[in-house]
Amino acid sequence: MAQVNDTIQAVSALKKLSLEELMNIEVTSVSMRPEKLTEVASAVQVISGEEMRRSGVTRLPEALRLASNVQVAQANSHDWAITARGFNGLPSAGGILANKLLVMIDGRSVYNPLFGGVYWDVQNAMLSNIDHIEVVSGPGGTLWGANAVNGVINIISKSARETQGVFASATGGSLLQDQVEVRYGFRLDSTIFCRVYGQRFDQKNTTMASGKSALDAWNMTQGGFRMDYYPSKKSTLSLQGDLYSGVENSLAKVNNTNGQNAVAHFTHLFSNESDIHVKVYFDRTWRTTPNSAKPFFYELNTYDIDVQHRFPIGSRQSILWGGAYRLQQDKTAGSFIPKNRDMPLLSCFVQDEITLAPERLKMTIGSKFFNNVFSGFEVQPSARLALTPNKKHTIWSSVSRAVRIPSRFDSDITVTPVKFRSEKVIAYELGYRTRPVDQLLLSFSTFYNKYNDLRSLDSTSNTQFPIILANSQAAESWGLEFSATFQVNGAWRLRGGYTHFEKHIYPVSTKVLPVSVAFEGVDSKNQFMLQSILDLPGTIQLDLVSRYIDALPAIAANIPGVPAYFTFDIRLARQLNPFEISLVGQNLLEDEHAETGSSKIPRSFYGKLTWQF
């Protein structure tokens, strides 16, 4: 939705921006609607393409660290555990148990119904194609869909119009062994813009606690296209697609992955207040472990159609409503019953944005209703209130309900008389955003979440199924998120944030096994991030990202914790048009450190040459 109204809203949005903000807009960007961050009634943080580029990150999951309201922990060379507002799973599970964050790339959900999470290893968008990433912590179920329990991540690509010409880069380094990126953008006529791209990288091994190599080197080859067609001033049609194929080592095993997707978006503006957006996509993802003792195989095909329509009622109400149908079909090997399953999902939503006092007080109420094969009919309502006493301050508050529907893992591994139900949260949020001076944007948000029917491992008296997955846990969590952006002057920008998080998970049945708490999540209480983007004379750029992540506490003798760590990355670059040379050092403070899982992430360096004209 963020891109929907860019043309029409451009006038009013642009002129409201301060000079500093204007100076920070990439003028090659057409799709990005300038965010009025002071007025958004949710805990959203935005990572711009430029901030990503200047941070020196090479993989998409790493880029998410630039939002301080999301917890990113690298498990090994190719896996990450990522969540917002906690519940990142058991550290030794390497991210596979984190299941409460919805992730979408250009509207295509990459949340996986197999175990309820994201296969981060196959999300390898070429970073220079990304316009911005919106990271919303807190439920987003009313608008976005199921499983947006703790947050939503929207990754939004640049249009083909913004990536005209040739872009090529070559990277060589110590952990990222090599990476090549090529992109060519061209126009067919004055209204049709296209791009094609390809990338290939080889990433080296991390190390295990014992000091031995984790033997987890991997590579990925990916290519794709995008076409943007502007048939009239009020309509936009975009078509895009990607193909990828990769090979990953995990000790003695080799995983093969590949996937294809195609997405079409059509937007038509009837007026400033009314528009329609249609999205259709297909996505296939496939992986196998051919030479292991227990061959694993997984294929998922997703077909999705989604329509949203916005229109006003009188001058004070704006209705957004829509419907979607998604069919997911998978094929698995191993213990899933049934082995192949069709998972249709039918949903609709309606949301009303009511202006209670013009330019002062706005209320947004709405709900999503959907039906799924695992838990049947579900409702996700929310109510938000935003008070803007003047242009410099926004106070907002919300109450919302969201559900995580059962995954195949929850529902189809142990067939028991007790059906696995959806997990539910009621979230209460309160936030404050302010722009005391034009150069400074501050944002605070606090939350209290109450969870019910959380997943647990329960013992049973049935000898055939001594342990089952059940819904016998509940939890409370609360925390504070603070973020700031400070444009010191035309050449120096600082952004950063701090998040504090607490939770208490408890059993609601005597059969719950103690490990269940850790299964849901072992989370750090404090995390801190600071990014500095500095232009020096002579087209030199000196950039820094530092971060502190508090310890993951040990839960029991057999579930050790992960120590707290502080580290930083430095990027030094020089523009020599049409070239850019950059040198990046990552995780510089220590030789290596653990984040989650069994691997340690080493200090690493790379050099990159970029050519753009």
Place this chain on the structure above:
Amino acid sequence: MAILKKITGSFHMALLLVCSTVFLSAQTSVTREYQVKAAFIFNFTQFVEWPENSFSGNQSPLIIGVLGQNPFGSFLEETVLGEKMNGHPLIVKYYNNVEEVKSCHILFVNLPETNKEEEVNAALKGRSILTVSDAPGFMQAGGMIRFFTKNNKIQFQINLEATKYANLVISSKLLRLAEIFTSGKK
């Protein structure tokens, strides 16, 4: 008959295509760059002080002129629509040559021929008109503000001598963000 129908059909299609292409190129020609520049120009009205006598009255308009080719489409007009500076409504006027420029407060210079800027600035010398352009030699030619692009972002230079001479007071906020041009440099 069928063949005739087919031919007229494709002819209509082609005609439609040509018409819509012409129509569309007119509609979509305002690039993001000039949308942002329009927003900058609007912002300048809020950070520059013009002498009292440059306005005929308290309610008289603040005129933003575009000299030469108009790169903004209707975007500049849409941007300033309904906006005021100290009670002076903002309006946009278009000029083909510098002689047409009568009452004007900000003038965006976008001449097709190069090296014309010097003549323009000479013709306007001493009048309280903030001259703005993105032409490369604009500052050397005595212009006051020049946009330039750095890392895909729009930045600007200000020539303080020239603005002083025109009795324009530039707010320190604008100066802080600008690159200051002195005739010795660049």
